[in-house]
Amino acid sequence: MPGVLPAQSDAEVVTGEVAEQVRETVVAKVPEVRPFLAIPVETVPLHVRQWRATDVVSGWLPGRELPGPRVGS
Template sequence: MTTLEPAAVADLVRNTLAAHKSLFLATAGSTGPWVGGVYFAESGEFTLNLVLEDRGRTLAAIRENPVVSVVVSTGSPMQPFLQAQALAEILGRDEDARARELLVTKVPEAAPFLAAPVTAVRLSIRKWRATDIANGVLPGAELPSPRLP
């Protein structure tokens, strides 16, 4: 299998994020684990912005436990995919507006969701695990965030 230099792993992460509009978000609160699909917009390799339904199970779980996991994937293991653990932060008014702007710029079809009762959330990725089986990147290559230990 292929060993990638850090710059190549960063390129794989950036390209995979740019190629996707949605991700799978896993949470764990008092009602148990939960996985849902959400639209997202990245602001750098290690920061993802999204909105969640105010009364939904996902946001409730984040309020209880802000440690989440994400998978950015088509669902096929033969397409490049990303996995990570992240820290979720519910955003205040000013940051909420910026996250919504980033989201609708990347994913125009998400605009109707913004009219619903939703809250913006920022995910700070601790490190990415990028896998690209078709190009020999198995096991996945890791790209740690420079901001988090």
């Protein structure tokens, strides 16, 4: 069972075409989210710099520092 997953990230409010591209990307990955995006919402992508995973069962105690995900590779 996974443990705590704290992270450090930067948030950016985007609008216009960029916001629409983010929404299309999210819907392509998780189609069931489409109804939630039908109402007016802000688009705020998070850019994860690093995160920590703690998994007691796997012996990750204290947790392991992990880099942010690589995007577009």
